[in-house]
Amino acid sequence: MKYMDMVFCEILRKWPTQFSIDRVCTKSYTIESKYPDEKPVHSKVDDVIWLPMFGLHRDPKYFPKPEVFDPERFSDENRNQITPYSYIPFGSGPRNCIGSRFAILESKALIHTKFEELGRTLWFLELLGCSMFRWNCF
Template identity: 50%
Template sequence: MKVLRKWPIVLSSDRLCSQSYTIQPSKSDEKPVHIEKGTVVMIPIFGLHRDAQYYPDPERFDPERFSEQNKDNLNTNSYLPFGAGPRGCIGNKISLLQVKTIFYHVLTHFEVVPCRETRIPIELNRKSITLMCEGKVWLGLKPIIKSK
């Protein structure tokens, strides 16, 4: 579900640094960053997923950027909708299966369309620790007429 690049479930993740580490500067005007063992490090998933260094034109929803033809252009460590490693979300596979099943059944019978109450653009709730919209999300379902 590559929609999670633009709209990840959580905004950030945290990890406890298990050994002291220095991040070397990538530009001449930067200084090294020293992280001591035992420091809690926040990983800004939402920011990382919208960084033009990893995702050109990051505000554009483009599932094709994850296609087989483009896979060599991707930094696989920059896509973290469920975290990564041994502390990644244990429920990621079942949640993806559930969402794909729901989408399949809805999209085979309906076209999802904006309605009068739909907010465009979506306004994010700035007080939530998870990515949530402000207020309700209203969408219309237009039946797909299948010819026999």
């Protein structure tokens, strides 16, 4: 089961379930400029901050060779090398997804299930080789 957990974590890293998350600022904050030609970024109370999950999970700064599917990133030996809050498939903090554990268990049960037609099937299903995205069907 450990390897299945690693595969599942890598799937959520490469193909996050949500494109982004947003948060509302509770206090003013300034991100200072890093380079001389940049301006500092100021946020005020009630500003909405948008975090692009897809970009964060595929940033080579946090995940070397982000385009490669490598479940070993999430092994017990490598897990502590992941920068905190760089992998947030279900959000983090007090507003993280309350159904994350259920979603993980449900997905694992689905992987374990085999879909097939039985001889007693009343309505025959046309099984397509599709992903969850319509444009990936063949």
